[in-house]
Amino acid sequence: MTGPEYAGLGGWTPEKLGVPGEVRPVVTAPEPVLSQPGPEVDPTSAEVVRLAADLVATMRVSPGCVGLAAPQVGVSAQVFAVDVTGHPKAVTVHGTFVLCNARVVEASRWKAGREGCMSVPDLTGDVKRASRLVVEGVLPGTGEPVRLVTDGFEARALQHEIDHCAGLLFLDRVAGAHAIYQRKVYL
Amino acid sequence: MNELAITVIGRDRPGIVADVAEVLARLGANLTDSTMTRLRGHFAMTLICVGPAAADLEAALAPLAADGHLLATVRAVTPDGGSEPTGEPYVLAVHGADRMGIVAAMTRVLTDAGGNVTDLSTRLTGSLYVVVAEVELPPGVSDEVAGRLTRVAAELGVGVSLRPADTDLL
Numbered sequence: 001m002t003g004p005e006y007a008g009l010g011g012w013t014p015e016k017l018g019v020p021g022e023v024r025p026v027v028t029a030p031e032p033v034l035s036q037p038g039p040e041v042d043p044t045s046a047e048v049v050r051l052a053a054d055l056v057a058t059m060r061v062s063p064g065c066v067g068l069a070a071p072q073v074g075v076s077a078q079v080f081a082v083d084v085t086g087h088p089k090a091v092t093v094h095g096t097f098v099l100c101n102a103r104v105v106e107a108s109r110w111k112a113g114r115e116g117c118m119s120v121p122d123l124t125g126d127v128k129r130a131s132r133l134v135v136e137g138v139l140p141g142t143g144e145p146v147r148l149v150t151d152g153f154e155a156r157a158l159q160h161e162i163d164h165c166a167g168l169l170f171l172d173r174v175a176g177a178h179a180i181y182q183r184k185v186y187l
Numbered sequence: 188m189n190e191l192a193i194t195v196i197g198r199d200r201p202g203i204v205a206d207v208a209e210v211l212a213r214l215g216a217n218l219t220d221s222t223m224t225r226l227r228g229h230f231a232m233t234l235i236c237v238g239p240a241a242a243d244l245e246a247a248l249a250p251l252a253a254d255g256h257l258l259a260t261v262r263a264v265t266p267d268g269g270s271e272p273t274g275e276p277y278v279l280a281v282h283g284a285d286r287m288g289i290v291a292a293m294t295r296v297l298t299d300a301g302g303n304v305t306d307l308s309t310r311l312t313g314s315l316y317v318v319v320a321e322v323e324l325p326p327g328v329s330d331e332v333a334g335r336l337t338r339v340a341a342e343l344g345v346g347v348s349l350r351p352a353d354t355d356l357l
Contacts, residue, residue, distance in 0.1 A: 028313070028315070029282060029283075029315045030282065030283045030284040030314060030315050030316075030345075032344075035282075035283070035346040120315070122312040122313065122315075123310065123312060123315075123317065128353060167346075168348070169282065169346075171280055171282045171317055171319075172280050172282075172346070172348040172350075173280075173348075173350070174278070174280060174319055175278065175352075175353060176278055176306065176319065176321050176352065177278075177306035177307055177308045177319045177320060177321050178306070178308060179319065180308065180310060180317060180319055182310070182312075
């Protein structure tokens with residue numbers, strides 16, 4: 001295995017951002033920002049730190065939300081928050097975290113699963129994702145590089161959010177013509 | 188044996204499938220391939236049957252349409268003995284603000300490249316329009332088709348992706 005020697009989040013929590021997050025409005029498709037690849041960011045900039053805190057705050061007030069990416073609050077940037085804590089399908093759980101400039105470095109054991117999205121509130125879809133995943137990125141605030149090894153539901157959430165940062169929605173990856181469904185249950 | 192193409196569409200209510208299937212069974216029409224789904228409050232059935240004469244089946248379905256809420260058509264078709272795949276399978280996904288001509292423009296690109304749409308569904312939810320199509324493309328043209336789709340999508344202000352279909356079998 002190549003890459004950095006560090007593993008996990010090193011005890012990072014959103015409180016280390018040092019700023020209170022504010023809830024931002026979530027945009028929905030067909031808002032163009034959702035289809036634009038976001039640029040890499042300077043993770044130490046005050047703007048990115050504030051964005052990271054706002055993503056966490058917005059994710060926390062949104063029922064059932066396990067991840068939120070910058071384009072979903074109208075900002076084209078490679079920043080997202082994830083928290084699958086307590087989700088019944090989650091196996092490995094890293095708690096609440098925000099990653100900047102994240103990329104998938106290893107992906108295997110592809111499995112189909114149903115996905116929804118706050119930015120596509122009326123539809124769900126069947127999407128194949130890697131259930132074993134290694135992601136590298138940097139933490140907002142410190143800019144410290146991290147390498148996350150995860151699986152299952154957290155891996156799916158990470159791939160969904162990394163896609164958002166690349167301007168992709170789950171709609172771009174649905175399995176076929178009958179793999180999109182009208183949402184029946186809203187959390 | 189007659190092969191028949193049947194369509195039934197009308198305002199959705201419980202019992203449309205049962206009513207139509209009962210007529211088919213009574214006349215000895217064997218239901219082979221079909222899709223039956225609800226589209227924005229309308230129920231749509233597209234069926235292929237083998238059995239009776241088209242005129243007999245049409246007459247038998249007529250009472251179902253008598254209240255004006257259902258439209259049923261029956262047409263004799265030539266059995267083609269099943270269609271073989273003509274290319275490599277891809278999934279096309281398009282999403283964006285609804286506007287006229289999205290399906291027309293995207294499928295024309297596929298057709299011009301020798302592609303064949305084998306399944307397609309669309310959804311309009313709010314102002315979001317989503318098209319997902321399963322397509323067979325001749326070998327070696329997918330990159331060029333993806334490029335053309337991207338250019339046409341940009342003109343329409345929508346996003347497009349073309350990916351190889353998952354052909355994994357258990």
